[in-house]
Amino acid sequence: MTPSHNTPISAIQEAVRHFRDARDWRQFHSPKNLSMSIAIEAAELMEHFQWLTTDEATRLPQNDPESRQAIAEELADVLIYCFSLADILECDVAEIVFDKLAKSGKKYPVEKYRGRF
Amino acid sequence: MTPSHNTPISAIQEAVRHFRDARDWRQFHSPKNLSMSIAIEAAELMEHFQWLTTDEATRLPQNDPESRQAIAEELADVLIYCFSLADILECDVAEIVFDKLAKSGKKYPVEKYRGRF
Amino acid sequence: MTPSHNTPISAIQEAVRHFRDARDWRQFHSPKNLSMSIAIEAAELMEHFQWLTTDEATRLPQNDPESRQAIAEELADVLIYCFSLADILECDVAEIVFDKLAKSGKKYPVEKYRGRF
Amino acid sequence: MTPSHNTPISAIQEAVRHFRDARDWRQFHSPKNLSMSIAIEAAELMEHFQWLTTDEATRLPQNDPESRQAIAEELADVLIYCFSLADILECDVAEIVFDKLAKSGKKYPVEKYRGRF
Numbered sequence: 001m002t003p004s005h006n007t008p009i010s011a012i013q014e015a016v017r018h019f020r021d022a023r024d025w026r027q028f029h030s031p032k033n034l035s036m037s038i039a040i041e042a043a044e045l046m047e048h049f050q051w052l053t054t055d056e057a058t059r060l061p062q063n064d065p066e067s068r069q070a071i072a073e074e075l076a077d078v079l080i081y082c083f084s085l086a087d088i089l090e091c092d093v094a095e096i097v098f099d100k101l102a103k104s105g106k107k108y109p110v111e112k113y114r115g116r117f
Numbered sequence: 118m119t120p121s122h123n124t125p126i127s128a129i130q131e132a133v134r135h136f137r138d139a140r141d142w143r144q145f146h147s148p149k150n151l152s153m154s155i156a157i158e159a160a161e162l163m164e165h166f167q168w169l170t171t172d173e174a175t176r177l178p179q180n181d182p183e184s185r186q187a188i189a190e191e192l193a194d195v196l197i198y199c200f201s202l203a204d205i206l207e208c209d210v211a212e213i214v215f216d217k218l219a220k221s222g223k224k225y226p227v228e229k230y231r232g233r234f
Numbered sequence: 235m236t237p238s239h240n241t242p243i244s245a246i247q248e249a250v251r252h253f254r255d256a257r258d259w260r261q262f263h264s265p266k267n268l269s270m271s272i273a274i275e276a277a278e279l280m281e282h283f284q285w286l287t288t289d290e291a292t293r294l295p296q297n298d299p300e301s302r303q304a305i306a307e308e309l310a311d312v313l314i315y316c317f318s319l320a321d322i323l324e325c326d327v328a329e330i331v332f333d334k335l336a337k338s339g340k341k342y343p344v345e346k347y348r349g350r351f
Numbered sequence: 352m353t354p355s356h357n358t359p360i361s362a363i364q365e366a367v368r369h370f371r372d373a374r375d376w377r378q379f380h381s382p383k384n385l386s387m388s389i390a391i392e393a394a395e396l397m398e399h400f401q402w403l404t405t406d407e408a409t410r411l412p413q414n415d416p417e418s419r420q421a422i423a424e425e426l427a428d429v430l431i432y433c434f435s436l437a438d439i440l441e442c443d444v445a446e447i448v449f450d451k452l453a454k455s456g457k458k459y460p461v462e463k464y465r466g467r468f
Contacts, residue, residue: 015214015215023231028234030172031188032175035159035166036270039277046152050391051379072206073213073217082192086192093129110140114140153280157284168267243357249452257464261466265422266409273393276393276429289381295382305382309447310451312389314448316429317448319426327430328356328363330424330427331434344374
């Protein structure tokens with residue numbers, strides 16, 4: 001299948017699981033290790049923006065296609081480990097995201113937090 | 118819609134964007150800030166496993182439904198910021214994940230890395 | 235003793251060790267757990283600057299004594315876990331810092347990296 | 352001077368400042384950027400333990416001198432950025448560490464937290 005915005009979550013979940021199981025890596029995927037992996041990949045993502053001002057960092061992926069590609073790959077790594085953790089926790093990614101948005105929506109009501117944090 | 122494994126990526130992307138824009142928070146969502154946010158939420162996820170052995174951490178979500186719920190919420194926070202970053206980079210989450218799995222598949226060939234890392 | 239810039243490293247190392255041993259926490263201080271703890275506290279430090287521009291973040295501790303105090307406490311937490319890890323690795327903090335500065339000094343020669351990174 | 356446990360904090364602080372100023376890097380050392388740097392180096396430290404059980408991670412620096420050296424260097428990187436941040440915040444490292452230990456000592460009284468967290 002050609003991945004696209006219409007790809008169902010289940011197809012990504014299945015691809016991530018297949019990658020792991022083909023290498024027999026399930027044994028290393030404890031929640032403790034995967035939470036570290038997510039944090040490690042998040043740090044590699046941050047590295048691209050480490051010494052830039054917020055404005056320079058915003059322009060970087062716009063002006064430099066190679067950086068944009070490298071940043072997208074680091075983001076993909078974070079996502080792959082998130083899907084890996086969802087898999088072993090037997091969480092549905094769509095469900096936990098929608099549930100959290102609903103909960104945060106109550107914590108940060110629109111009328112009070114518009115333009116503020 | 119009821120979220121499920123069949124939810125398309127576009128529906129999650131749209132929900133995350135709607136949450137942000139209802140609060141006029143796009144102005145804070147620079148790639149630098151979002152990369153920090155992903156790392157911060159990843160750390161909150163790690164906190165659940167910080168002092169546990171790998172085995173204890175594996176049993177925690179299995180044995181303690183409240184912890185499992187809290188862990189799923191932290192994972193959702195990481196995912197929400199990942200989708201937020203994908204949005205401003207105009208990346209298709211399915212595409213970058215499939216591309217990265219293909220690239221990693223060449224870097225870690227099955228026959229050489231089975232059961233090893 | 236009154237802590238000051240003249241406090242020897244050994245006095246900090248000893249205070250951190252004493253705090254840990256009085257609570258019998260040595261058993262939780264594996265290098266894996268302490269590396270997570272350092273990362274978790276680093277994330278709490280980042281949280282203060284998460285949504286600010288680089289300029290706003292620079293002014294924050296200058297203009298807001300309460301924030302400055304909270305930031306200093308998070309920095310102290312990172313340092314305490316760094317000293318805890320140095321303790322179990324039996325590393326001398328002064329030695330590893332001087333050694334690394336010497337190594338980085340060769341990697342980033344002054345004439346080539348002045349004002350650049 | 353030969354660094355040792357008796358090295359005063361001020362000597363480390365001075366060496367870190369000198370390394371930075373010789374390269375004219377003060378301009379990049381905003382608190383936001385340095386908090387990211389601390390987190391990035393903390394992640395590189397975690398990477399050594401990412402896929403190991405807590406026991407394997409404990410044995411790694413004991414059994415493998417090269418790993419121990421690499422781990423010590425990553426720890427030094429975290430410390431160097433901590434000292435860099437202390438410098439621009441004009442914090443005395445000894446003072447903030449002793450103050451935080453005193454505060455945590457009240458939060459975690461010995462009699463209640465011995466062997467527990």
